[in-house]
Amino acid sequence: MTQELSGSGTPMPAPSGRSAITPAQPARPSRIPRAGLLILAMAGFTAVTTELLPSGLLPQISRDLGVEESAVGSLTAAYAAVIVITALPLSRLLGGRMPRKTLLIVTVLAFALSNVLLAFSPDLPLAIAARLLGGVAHGLLWSSMAPYVARIVPAHSVGKAMAIVFSGNSIALAVGAPLGTMMGSVLSWRSSFLVLAGIAALLALLAVRLLPPASDADRDSAPSLRAAMALPGVIAVATAWPLLLLGHFALFTYIAPFLLAAGLPDNATGISLSVIGVASLVGIWIAGLTADARPRGSVLTGVALLLASFALLPALGGTWAGSLALLTLWGITFGAAGIYNQAAILRAGGEHKDAANGLAVVTIQLGIAVGAAYGALALNTVGALFVPLAAAVPLAVALVIIFASRHRGYPAGPRDVRPSRSPK
Structure with missing residues (x-):
């Protein structure tokens, strides 16, 4: 799926008794390092639980720090803003100079430190400073993790490896954030972040032993964002993928008022969020089976079904049966779409995959931020019941981009192409 990085030009003759390749790089692996992928x-x-948890613990944090709940929202806003500002520059600076495994371990330790500082923050300014550190770590993690994975697995297994790694996102949505919120309600919000810090510290220790070294053949040069942006496939994926997230978060952010407007009870919101989170795990599993063999057909089918689920929600979302069926379809297709697009940006970036992935991280965060604002605009203009239709618009634009990018951004895979029939 992804191309191996290779040197250009003719090698210089090696001195007597020494290899012509200096320094020696780890050979391309022949199998998936599952233990390392589980650590990732x-x-x-x-990372995702750290990002989401302040929203669930907002009342407790507000009371403890003695500030308004709206002010506590700055913990989430600052986190997202620093990702947009720092993800690309830091990934370019550190990604070209620090071994990839070391960078990931340092990033996970930064999460631990951020959550410890937040747990012991006596006031809001220090809490925001702690969240800024977490945001920096978040941007670095997602900028460096996918290119690292692409280097430690066989080329034909990148999609399956991404499915394993990105399952952590959906588990955080379905289990991590709710459990952390429950712990904060029973004990204290500070205890939730201390537990997260302990998990991150343990992961960093395990990563030292279980993460395999990645090829650092290109470590001496910083990733070239300009070269990545010159590739049409990169621009296509870095546009379509954020549009999918924009549509998703436009509805996801305001799913509670939609469900109420559709006629479902108050407890439908929690159930619906869990359904979407669990269903996304199914989508990730499906993507792991199809992302390498049928990347184009799979992403087109998935986005088309996601669009259909949003379009049908105003008409069928007023009953438990219709709502749960469409929410399940939403979760499956959205979970799969993340894997398909992650594999697509690495494939489109080629030898500039690090910079291409960093660009995608930034545009994704912009898509998430704009999605929430777009959903609010739709809520105030067309009403809660029709927010899904407004959210379907960016999905339709993304589907058009994906369909049009058949040669570069979203090319066919080995099993996408039907064998031609022999003439009779």
Whole structure:
């Protein structure tokens, strides 16, 4: 799926008794390092739970720090803003100079430190400073993790490896954030972040032993964002993928008022969020089976079904049966779409995959931020019941981009192409 990085030009003759390749790089692996991928999945779980947890603990944090709940919202806003500002520059600076395994371990330790500082913050300014450190770690993690994975697995197994790693995101949504919120309600919000810090510290220790070294053949040069942006496939994926997230978060952020407007009871919101989170795990599993063999057909089918689920929600979302069926379809297709697009950006980036992935991280965060604002605009203009239709618009645009990018951004895989029939 992804291309191996290779040197250009003719090698210089080696001195007597020494290899012509200096320094020696780890050979391309012949099988998937599952233990290492599980560590990365847990790192993703920790990152996403860290990002989401302040929203669930907002009342407790507000009371403890003695500030308004709206002010506590700055913990989430600051986290997202620093990702947009720092993800690309830091990934370019450190990604080209620090071994990839070391960078990931340092990033996970930064999560631990961020959560410890937050747990012991006596006031809001120090809490925001702690969250800024977490945001920096978040941007670095997602900028560096996918290119690292692409270097430690066989080329034909990148999609399956991404499915394992990104399962941590959905588990955080379905289990991590709710459990952390429950712990904060029973004990204290500070205890939730201390537990997260302990998990991150343990993961960093395990990563030292279980993460395999990655090829650092290109470590002496910083990733070239300009070269990555010159590739049409990169621009296509870095546009379509954020549009999918924009549509998702436009509805996801305001799913509670939609469900109420559709006629479902108050407890439908918690159930619906769990359904989407669990269903996304199914989507990730499906993507792991199809992302390498049928990348184009799979992503087109998934996005089309996601669009259909949003379009049908206003009409069928007023009953438990219709709502749960469409929410399940939403979760499956959205979970799968993340894997398909992650594999696509690495494939499109080629030898500039690090910079291409960093660009995608930034545009994704912008898509999430704009999605929440777009959902609020739709809520105030067309009403809660029709927010899914407004959210379907960016999905339709993304589907058009994916369909049009058949040669570069979203090319066919080995089993996408039907064998031609021999003439009779």
